[in-house]
């Protein structure tokens with residue numbers, strides 16, 4: 476018997492150690508102990524934080540310092556830890572990525588959608604209570620984000636955003652509030 480040396484997740488049963496039989500698809504059932512494993516789509520909590528600045532309301536964004544989408548803008552968000560609700564995980568990501576503290580109790584569900592073309596993530600977009608720009612907190616560039624700022628309108632979001640579905644969520648936010656015009660990104664240090 477030959478064993479492929481390429482590192483592939485779930486190539487052996489984690490219950491009894493038996494190698495799975497190719498082709499490796501999910502769900503896969505162990506030939507030894509008959510246990511089945513799945514690879515379910517993973518939820519991602521993404522938070523739209525409205526920020527009042529100079530008589531306008533923008534959305535908080537970060538500039539990504541890592542791939543995918545390195546150098547482009549994104550809403551703050553990420554995977555949930557095991558013990559977190561979507562709201563708790565969302566505000567943790569806002570704090571880690573943007574340095575801004577948001578009360579999870581102020582988040583309201585806004586829109587959810589699956590990624591395309593692989594629906595292996597489910598994006599859970601929520602909207603926070605509006606804050607003032609002077610309440611953004613201290614931002615320190617880190618391994619994941621190089622800059623923090625605001626976008627103020629739907630125009631041209633797809634050219635500056637890393638992820639089309641984040642741009643779509645932002646467009647929906649501005650459309651609901653009848654906010655038009657260019658995205659007009661401005662960094663907030």
Ligand SMILES: [Zn+2]
Nearest residue numbers: 488491505508
């Ligand atoms: Zn097994």
